[in-house]
Amino acid sequence: MTTSIPQARYRWVIVIASALILAISMGAIVNGMSAFIVPMQMQFGWPRGQIALINFAGIMGLAFGGLFMGPLADRKGTRPVVMFGVTVLGLCYLAAAFMTALWQFYLLFFIAGFFGAAAIFPPVMAAVGNWFFVGAGMAIGIASAGQAMGQGGVPFVSSFLIKAIGISGAFWVTGVFMLVTLLPLSLLLRQPPSADDAQRKASAAEEETLVPTNTVIITMSAAIILCCTCMSTPLMHLVPLIQDCGFAAEQAGSVIFVMLLVAIAGRLAFGKLADVIGAVPAYMTATAWMTALVFGFIYIDNLSLFYVYGIIYGFGYAGVMTGVLVSLRMLTPPSRRAQALGIVTMFGWFGHAIGGYQGGALYDLTGNYTAAFAVAAIAGVLNLIIVSTLLRKTRRARMLAA
Template sequence: MNTSDPQPAYRWVVVTAAALILAVSMGAIVNGMSAFIIPMQENFGWSRGDTTLINFAGILGLAFGGLVMGPQADRRGTRPVVLFGVIVLGLCYVLASVLTSLWQFYLLFFIAGFFGAGAIFPPVMAAVGNWFFVGAGMAIGIASAGQALGQGAVPFVSSMLIASLGIKGAFAAIGAFMLATMIPLSFLLRQPPALSAAQTNTRNATPQAELPTNVVILYLSAAIILCCTCMAVPLMHLVPLIQDRGFAPEQAGSVIFVMLIVAILGRLAFGKLADIIGALPAYMTATAWMTLMVFGFTYVERLSTFYVYAVIYGFGYAGVMTGVLVSIRVLVSPAHRASAFGIVTMFGWFGHAIGGYQGGALYDLTGNYTASYAVAALAGVLNLVIVSNLLRKQRRLAYQPACRNR
């Protein structure tokens, strides 16, 4: 077998299974709770800040769980670890249907994040990359697009389930759906065939930059916690913001569903843009797009305007995570890439948790979402400052050898 041989056709089965698993699991754990915020507030009397902490607990569990469960997949294989994760996540949602206390939700969703989503996200993303000795970036983009689909579909479907089945019935139905769909999909995840020496050399080609790995991880970790703080506010609080304008939960859920459908195209488009202008400039473009638009949600009053604004915002914001993943691939050597991915994305989940919680907490303090979305915009600006400094370091490093060669 040589590098001109076709890659295994089964790799696209893995990509498809990965995209669907990420759609259901990440849609549920990252922002699926957004549909439950107001219903829980009305039914249990809990504040939005307290309710949002449920989502905070789940993402915190995901952040720490990925560091622990990822290495387990390296030792035990992808399938058993992911299978364990989907079972835990599905059962946690079923169990949530009988809970009545906030502390119980906090504990349960931390477990769902740590042992459930934490056992799914890193192994699945690594599995997709492992099946491609060339062209892994597009494959990862497709899998990531599946996640974007789920982050729109799960809150939308949850809103309809809550309306028809109530809070408890919605949790039970979502959990049952997880178990019925993700368990069979997990069995499609196989270990890739061994690569030839030539293919291994192609896969492990020298990265495009030579910045120290610890510098790259430091800068990208600081950047991603800020950009995810920014993006988490509309992900968690756009649905309740629209409901506060007097629209039905189903209408509010449909807006974020449309936004994240468009985000599928955005993730692929910004992956292509990174190939043209570079990973960090593409990342900065997406972050600037998101930062300039995020506060504008607070000025929208009409449902039709929400749809239009969400479509434009969603296309640009979606490129942020694509930019981060491509930047890691470009700036970090293959020997340290997996570790860098785990560390940087951990800080990304921290940012999601922080952004979602502060959105609810500031709403409780002020009675509206103006301060919440203002903090989101400020986090986006600080992200741009950090990434621009990293870009200057990269360009300075590339410039110095050119000067020496004159």
């Protein structure tokens, strides 16, 4: 490794750089479009379901692209793949400033997801896990907290940009900002050092299960598509839901911004919880928290209550992705980790796309968000049922190995 910073300290440079990269890139591609839904509806006259398909296209691109970019990072290294991804993502946002038709947005955001975000998320998260031979939960929690910060910050800032310089101006400024920040941050990424014998023994002692890797991938893939369907509904539609209650776009954006600021603490807390009680139990705890509260948003029409409820919901919801990432870190070997992340997160992004689209489509069909948030809650329950089977398998394997 070509750096004067000792390896034990440089791994924290990796964590912070990864958190910032994920904040900007994932904040833009996962739910950055939430701030554009109402303005695009007003400017172009497009239905919300069709606008939500822009987000759907981006996340589907991210989902499929991860199948290729994760293994590519395993072979070629993290830094070149991530640098390619951030360049594509920034250029796509610049190009979005000149789009005027829905099909153009669909195509552009699919490209941004497939070649941009997919070259960022699986490689970055695998790199963070690989730099920590033991105690990876907190490190992954910090990195994923960056994503939470971005998922709140990007829509919040976008709402002000749209008001000040319009939809096209907001896309253009975001694209420039990505290029000037993400490329330098990507240069900080390095491959982890090889483990010595003591580290390999410590890492082996931390392993939670003897469940075959393919079983882990299949079970987590089935669970996460439901989990993310639940998660993405408020991420994409809480801002327009609040606007429907008569509040300004900046006020609505500030609610999700506060919710996802709290989510930073939640991701850290659940990362530590995963180190203490195990990754899968921590994941189930966070999912149960999210599932129990998601439907409650439709009963609120007071801005102060939106803030309070968003804070409570945000802390628990935040642990879901931390739980997923730490579970994959604990239950898969390093040689297949980026591949596993690419496959499982592909299904997670499917869920994000489904949740975001169904929210807009059911709103167009019914005139409100009741059905959409009900579907989200049902998906959360089904996820809990599936992931409980993985917990039983890991405990059974541990008992047989004892």
